[in-house]
Amino acid sequence: AQLDTLDLIVLVVLALATVAYFTKGTYWGVQQDPYASSFANGNGAKAGKSRDIIEKMEESDKNCVVFYGSQTGTAEDYASRLSKEGYQRFGLRTMVADLEDYDFENLDKFPEDKLAIFVLATYGEGEPTDNAVEFYEFINGEDPSFSEAEGDTPLKNLKYVAFGLGNNTYEHYNSMVRNVNKALEKLGATRIGEAGEGDDGAGTMEEDFLAWKEPMWSALSEKLGLEEREAVYEAVFDVQEKADIDANADHVYLGEPNKNHLEGQSKGPYGANNPYIAPISESKELFKAKDRNCLHMEIDIAGSNLSYTTGDHVAIWPTNSGKEVDRFLSIIDLDVDRRHTVIAVKALDPTAKVPFPSPTTYEAVVRYHMEICAPVSRQFVAALAQFAPNDDVKAEVTKLGEDKDYFNAQVSKLHLNIAQLLEILSKGEKWTKVPFSFFIEGIHKIQPRYYSISSSSLVQKDKISITAVVESSSAPNAPHVLKGVTTNYLLALKEKQHGVENPEVNGLNYAITGPRNKYDGIHVPVHVRHSNFKLPSDPSKPxxxxxxxxxxxxxxxxxxxxxxxxxxxxxxxxxxxxxxxxxxxxxxxxxxxxxxxxxxxxxxxxxxxxxxxxxxxxxxxxxxxxxxxxxxxxxxxxxxxxxxxxxxxxxxxxxxxxxxxxxxxxxxxxxxxxxxxxxxxxxxxxxxxxxx
Ligand code: FAD
CATH class of the missing domain: 3.40.50.80 (Nucleotide-binding domain of ferredoxin-NADP reductase (FNR) module)
Known part of the structure; x- marks a missing residue:
């Protein structure tokens, strides 16, 4: 029987309604704004995304994936640097992937013409980082259950490269990369180049990484027949200024960590992707010496559904100081007029993630999302040369990028952060040519800092106390005193709690009341990390x-x-x-x-x-x-x-x-x-x- 027009209309409407139901409206423009980054959704929710890495690579036309297992952001940063370099210098079609976002049962089907790079930090007592636990357990399992594997070498098609981040002061130095390497080899995978190891304990992580990667690229080029080409910078993110949007518009992120926070109804579960804005119920200085002071703070978690047990850690989400935010915005000429300009940021590559919610403002990004005070990497400086304000500066930046000892003496040893370095190099001339994307790509996401909880959950289950020394140190001949980001922020909060209206601590001031005053009344964003550092369950044990x-x-x-x-x-x-x-x-x-x-x-x-x-x-x-x-x-x-x-x-x-x-x-x-x-x-x- 033939369908008449009415039947057809009914069927089409029904079909569309079904699609709408199953896609939760995503085809209808509800979530269509490409500048509204997935980061905004918080809670670590990654609903509906494929966990199949091979499928993801096929559909985005990639032939190289750089996986990272990262706790404090360094491994993630190295992964993104390798990814960028692989593309720019060797034309590899790269993507970066959080180990937590994928399943590995089909790793045995990893195509022969593709490459996997693993950048793996070791955490604490030789443990995998939080985001790598499942991968690590799977790959080291007695018998990893691959989807179609037969025989002893299910991963015979897998070609990989590996670098580990560790600390030689710990007994299980770099055990993560060592064990993964062993497991992969045992399963028949082929490693290309040496498995690199960086040592944070010796303070040589960055240089270990740089020294490892050149021979690795050579080995890789030879094995895969890659041709090196002139590296040209291509922005990973499109940053659009939205002159028509007011920074105070409801949908603009001014530092709120995610959508719930923006909409003013921050809700749990709270965790590494969704902090609880906790009241500080009490704060004091345990001591105050000439060059050091120590804080004791009580953080109220009542009603948050957060819980802890004695020996756990609490993570504090810091805010950069006004002084360093101003310095950064000023030297790249985004100060005065443009700092509050609304920007919409979109990843130009479907596999890249904007590391903060959008739309936002330059100021909010720099204050709340970028680790602008951290040590500067030589590789980042080398890449900056192309954007130097004049030829003299360019020559100097190039030299710093190429000469490890010179860089050490002029930058690392003086504890300079990026804006301080830019100021010194150009003698204050503005760096107007650096695309903002370059900073988003090259500067770490700001990291929460951990504190060993100094209270007992049995005695005060709703109050977490911390004991923190305020960081302040000056290196010989350094032009600036190094101030710890988080601890000085906490000190300012303590001052405010004790009645100082706009506290300035160690010459620094902070946006204490947070985005849109949401942290007013002395609040700080936190989450709890459970640890294995525990009392014996039987208290009669010594x-x-x-x-x-x-x-x-x-x-x-x-x-x-x-x-x-x-x-x-x-x-x-x-x-x-x-x-x-x-x-x-x-x-x-x-x-x-x-x-x-x-x-x-x-x-x-x-x-x-x-x-x-x-x-x-x-x-x-x-x-x-x-x-x-x-x-x-x-x-x-x-x-x-x-x-x-x-x-x-x-x-x-x-x-x-x-x-x-x-x-x-x-x-x-x-x-x-x-x-x-x-x-x-x-x-x-x-x-x-x-x-x-
Ligand atoms: P940051 O800004 O992070 O600086 C810290 C250090 O990094 C500086 O002192 C310097 O050595 C280096 N650094 C930073 N910027 C530069 C630069 N531009 N150039 C060169 N070097 C630089 N601390 C406590 O006080 N109490 C605790 O109970 C406690 N428990 C912890 C538990 C765990 C599991 C961990 C991992 C850490 C713990 N810490 C504790 C340390 C704490 O997490 C912070 O590292 C510390 O408070 C400093 O944080 P900050 O943001 O103030 O300093």
């Missing part, structure tokens, strides 16, 4: 804690918890704390509180203090530990838990070695056996570290 300086933070929480349990009449085991600072009268944190905890805990509490600048000899916690070696060994034999928190570079390593020595001496066994005993303690969680 514990030994080593926490000099701010390393004492989590132990205040531990002791607070055990004191509360003791007060309730529970049996609490030996609670031994080693604390160290410079001078008893200067920076002895929580001095009065320890007395109260000692009263509550009675004999089970024992605190050993080391003051490094009070006497003729420098005394450190290590000395104090040694002095009670016998007791420590006995407690360990009673299965005491041993905790270390604070400085990773020196203290934690020395304490680790010392403990091995103590065990060997006290038990009369060879030193190697002492070290092995510490290793075994680590493996069984009897030895735990929270270090940074």
């Amino acid at each position: 514990i030994i804690m080593v926490g000099p300086g701010t390393g004492v933070a989590p132990f205040r929480g531990f002791v607070q918890e055990r004191a509360a349990l003791a007060k309730k009449g529970e049996k609490v085991g030996k609670t031994l704390l080693f604390f160290g600072c410079r001078k008893k009268a200067e920076d002895f944190m929580y001095e009065d509180e320890w007395k109260q905890y000692a009263a509550d805990l009675g004999d089970s509490f024992e605190m050993h203090t080391a003051f490094s600048r009070d006497g003729p000899e420098k005394v450190y916690v290590q000395h104090k530990i040694k002095a009670v070696a016998k007791e420590i060994n006995e407690l360990l034999q009673q299965k005491a838990y041993f905790y270390v928190c604070g400085d990773a570079a020196v203290m934690a390593r020395e304490v680790n070695q010392l403990l091995g020595k103590i065990i060997s001496e006290q038990r009369g066994i060879p030193e190697q056996k002492g070290e092995d005993a510490v290793k075994a303690m680590r493996a069984s969680n009897q030895y735990q570290e929270d270090v940074w």
Whole structure:
């Protein structure tokens, strides 16, 4: 039977309605604004996106994917640099991919003519970064279940390149890239070039990366027959100024982290992509010395649905200081007239992500989303040469880009940030030729900073406390004093809470009330990160804690918890704390509180203090530990838990070695056996570290 016109109309309408229902209106223009970045949706929601990397590469015509496993943004930055370089210099059709966004069951079908690059940071005790956990577990699984794999070499078609970011002060140095590399090789994949390793502990990460990548590109060109071409800059993002839109229009992001926040109904679940704007209920300075001060803050999480357990970390989302925001906008000539101009930012490549919500303003991007104060990379400077304001500056920038030692002396050692460097190089002449996209591509997303929670969730489940030293340091001959981004912001919040109207701390001021005054009344954006740094579930077990300086933070929480349990009449085991600072009268944190905890805990509490600048000899916690070696060994034999928190570079390593020595001496066994005993303690969680 033939359909008449009415039937046809009904069918078409029905079909369209069905499409509309299943696509939730995306074909109808509801979410069609290409400048409204997916970033805005918050909550990490990536609804409807394919998790099939091969499909994604096919549909976007890519032949090289750069995966990253990143915690603090550095690996992500390296991934995007490799991606850009691969395209610009070698014509690879590259894309960057967050490991978390894809499944890997079909990695065995990865086409032979494509390439995967893995940039993998190792986190903490040899762990994968949060976004790489699933990938890591899958690839290291007993038997990764690939979709169609047969035989022992399911990944025989996969060609890959690998670089790891690690820290040699940790025992499991670069274990992420090492283990992934091993797993991939075992599964039959072919690595091209060496697997690179960067060392943050030695402070050589950037140079390790730069030194690794040239031979890697050579190996790659040879293997894949790539021709190097003259690299030309192509913007990744289209940035359009919208003169007709007022910056105060409701849909313009002025620093709000995502759509919920913009619409004024920030809602949970809160996490790494969606902070809770928490009230600070109390703030004070624990000490204030000539060149340092230390903050204690209570962050109220009541009603937020956020929760924590003693030993967890809280992440604080910082805001750049007005001074550095002004400096940055001024030197690239976006100050006065243009800083509040509304901009719409769109990725020109379908696989690139705009790292902040759009539309927004230049100022909001620089203040809330870019890590403008961080160390500057030599590769970034090298690429800046093409946009220098004049030939003299260009020559100097080129030299900095090419000469590692010169760069180190002129930039790294002086702790310059990008705007300070630009100012010095051009002697204040504006850098008008740099496309804004270049900065979006080259400057990290601002990162939340972690703090070891210094309260007990048992004692105060709705209040998270932090203990933070305000960072301020000057390098020899440096033209500027380096001010920690987050800690100075927190100090300003504390000042404001204590009645200072427009606080200026260490010469810095902050947009304390946040975008559209949403943080007014002393609020700070936070989320909680759960950690494995935990008290034994049985409080009668003995514990030994080593926490000099701010390393004492989590132990205040531990002791607070055990004191509360003791007060309730529970049996609490030996609670031994080693604390160290410079001078008893200067920076002895929580001095009065320890007395109260000692009263509550009675004999089970024992605190050993080391003051490094009070006497003729420098005394450190290590000395104090040694002095009670016998007791420590006995407690360990009673299965005491041993905790270390604070400085990773020196203290934690020395304490680790010392403990091995103590065990060997006290038990009369060879030193190697002492070290092995510490290793075994680590493996069984009897030895735990929270270090940074
Ligand atoms: P940033 O601006 O991040 O600067 C920090 C350092 O980076 C500077 O001191 C400098 O060495 C370097 N740097 C920055 N910019 C430059 C530049 N342009 N050139 C050269 N070098 C530069 N801290 C605490 O005080 N208490 C805690 O309980 C605590 N717990 C932590 C727990 C974990 C798991 C981790 C990872 C860290 C912890 N930290 C803690 C450290 C904290 O996260 C921050 O790193 C610290 O407060 C400094 O942050 P900031 O933003 O003020 O400084």
